[in-house]
Amino acid sequence: xxxxxxxxxxRFDPFPQLIDNVNTVLPRGNGRSYxxxxxxxxxxxxxxRPLNRFIDFDPNSGVLIGEAxxxxxxxxxxxxxxxxxxxxxxxxxxxxxxxxxxxxxHGKNHHISGTFGxxxxxxxxxxxxxxxxLCTPQKHENLFAATIGxxxxxxxxxxxxLQLRRIHSPWIxxxxxxxxxxAEFFTLCQASDQDxxxxxxxxxxxxxxxRLGRGLFMRGNHAQxxxxxxxxxxxxxxxxxxxxxxxxxxxSLKAFNAAYYHKQFQRQTQQTQHYEPFFYPLDGLxxxxxxxxxxxxxxxxCVVPTQHGKEAVSELLNEIAxxxxxxxxxxxxxxxxxxxxxxxxxPLPGVxxxxxxxxxxxxxxxxxxxxxxxxxxxxxxxxxxxxxxxxGSLFQSGYPRWQEFTHYIDPHFSSSFWRRVMESx
Ligand SMILES: Cc1cc2nc3c(=O)[nH]c(=O)nc-3n(C[C@H](O)[C@H](O)[C@H](O)COP(=O)(O)OP(=O)(O)OC[C@H]3O[C@@H](n4cnc5c(N)ncnc54)[C@H](O)[C@@H]3O)c2cc1C
Numbered sequence: 332x333x334x335x336x337x338x339x340x341x342r343f344d345p346f347p348q349l350i351d352n353v354n355t356v357l358p359r360g361n362g363r364s365y366x367x368x369x370x371x372x373x374x375x376x377x378x379x380r381p382l383n384r385f386i387d388f389d390p391n392s393g394v395l396i397g398e399a400x401x402x403x404x405x406x407x408x409x410x411x412x413x414x415x416x417x418x419x420x421x422x423x424x425x426x427x428x429x430x431x432x433x434x435x436x437h438g439k440n441h442h443i444s445g446t447f448g449x450x451x452x453x454x455x456x457x458x459x460x461x462x463x464x465l466c467t468p469q470k471h472e473n474l475f476a477a478t479i480g481x482x483x484x485x486x487x488x489x490x491x492x493l494q495l496r497r498i499h500s501p502w503i504x505x506x507x508x509x510x511x512x513x514a515e516f517f518t519l520c521q522a523s524d525q526d527x528x529x530x531x532x533x534x535x536x537x538x539x540x541x542r543l544g545r546g547l548f549m550r551g552n553h554a555q556x557x558x559x560x561x562x563x564x565x566x567x568x569x570x571x572x573x574x575x576x577x578x579x580x581x582x583s584l585k586a587f588n589a590a591y592y593h594k595q596f597q598r599q600t601q602q603t604q605h606y607e608p609f610f611y612p613l614d615g616l617x618x619x620x621x622x623x624x625x626x627x628x629x630x631x632x633c634v635v636p637t638q639h640g641k642e643a644v645s646e647l648l649n650e651i652a653x654x655x656x657x658x659x660x661x662x663x664x665x666x667x668x669x670x671x672x673x674x675x676x677x678p679l680p681g682v683x684x685x686x687x688x689x690x691x692x693x694x695x696x697x698x699x700x701x702x703x704x705x706x707x708x709x710x711x712x713x714x715x716x717x718x719x720x721x722x723g724s725l726f727q728s729g730y731p732r733w734q735e736f737t738h739y740i741d742p743h744f745s746s747s748f749w750r751r752v753m754e755s756x
Contacts, residue, residue, distance in 0.1 A: 336377075338379075339378075346460075349375070349459070355743055356376070356743055359378050360400070364434065365630045365718070366629075366716070366718040368716055370746065379398075379400040379427055382400040382401075384398045385397050385401065393410075395415075395493050396490060396493075397490065403417060411501050414497060418447070419438045421438055422438070422613060423613060424607075428493070429483075429488045432478065433479075434677075434716040435677065437666070437678045441664070441678055443524070443528060444528075445670070446479075446672070449669070451492065451672075452494060454490060454491035455488065455490050456474065456486040457486055459486070463489075474486075476672055480674065480675045480677065482749065483746065484745070484746065484749060499555050501563070502553075503529070503603070504554050505549060505550070506551065506602075508547070508550075509545075509547055509592065510532075511541075513644060516532060516544060516546065517665075519532075523548075524665070529609075530664070530665070531549050531662060532664065533549070533662065534546035536584075536661040537585045538648070543649065544648055546592070547592065553606075563607070573625055574622070575625070579628075587659045623687070626690040626692075627689075627690050629695065629719055631699060631717070632716075632718075633711050633712065634677065634712060635706060635710070640665075643682075644682055647684055647702055648684075658687040658688060661686035661687075662685045664682070664683050664685075666681055675736055681711065699720060703725055711729065713729060723751065726752040
């Protein structure tokens, strides 16, 4: 565990004094990354959450400047009533502006909007030697590119400027379409990518044989007019306890997935939904991770290039279904070909598969090795924000710019993830 955690009370504060010259630091956002990229064992965490002030917002242009610890949920509360929305959002709104930049997060609109970092116009980076650097795509441009998706290793972002996108209402016109195979999933993606800003799919990772690759395809657009549905009130529940064993096992997984796949009577349904349940279904159940029991869970998220996408995803799903592991939280999404601004950004043109696995020790790690082999052979990579175990060789082959990136790391910054994937370098 980290030895200590310090905070900057104000964005004008100097960089915290390091305990001694061997201690390393890592910024902390809201801790919503799944693995060790947001941990610094035996080091110091610099907590950004006290930096939670808005600095400026222009409701005419949709340009917002906020401190790095502001949550995306706080941005939404401010800007949605004024007709603006996040240009890109991950599947939880409880992440900070700084954390969203450091992982260059992506969302359901990757195929037309790319990643979060594309909408960052500038930020201030506080380095451990006390320098404050204003980084833009033109100024300190290499540090700008290294910091977007830079896993918190290049310095501490104190504030950032973000371009929002216009909306006319908080509602989403959403459709859900049941599909029976991976081939049908890819056809739906092709048919939807032009006309739907948001596309994503739930895939039944327990399906074998003719059920392999079946799922529910979700697509949607912001409603053009405020449909004046009844006022929406945000509802959250809390998963009440940690069960002694994971509630997710091969039996509950098959039963749940079959029921979920058949949840709608018709093949295709339409509804107008508030943006919260559409984008953030998991935020409605706080502490949902408790359902995996005291041993917790791992997430595995990979992306494989388009030319090998169909075969690789089919092989991955086959392996997962045969293992009886996995969980009902399984997401398949086609990523577009818009360049990411970050040196270590995760998305690439292709298809991404993300799913949780209850921690079953060695058996799970053997499955991960088989999945790694498929991802690596297809020229794909894993997402550091969701990783707690990938071998260094897979990181290095998946992120060809990692050596260039090392030039921009702050000499006093490090993370458990970085030390792990650099061990063999
Ligand atoms: C339910 C759920 C759904 C998710 N869905 C998606 C998704 O759809 N797409 C996606 O891309 N991700 C997704 N994620 C992952 C999440 O969006 C990222 O891990 C995000 O970066 C977490 O932000 P955070 O504020 O919690 O930061 P943390 O997890 O605390 O830190 C993340 C990284 O940011 C760095 N950092 C934090 N603050 C600063 C700062 N001020 N300066 C410099 N570096 C900083 C940290 O050092 C660390 O490397 C999801 C996570 C959850 C829990």
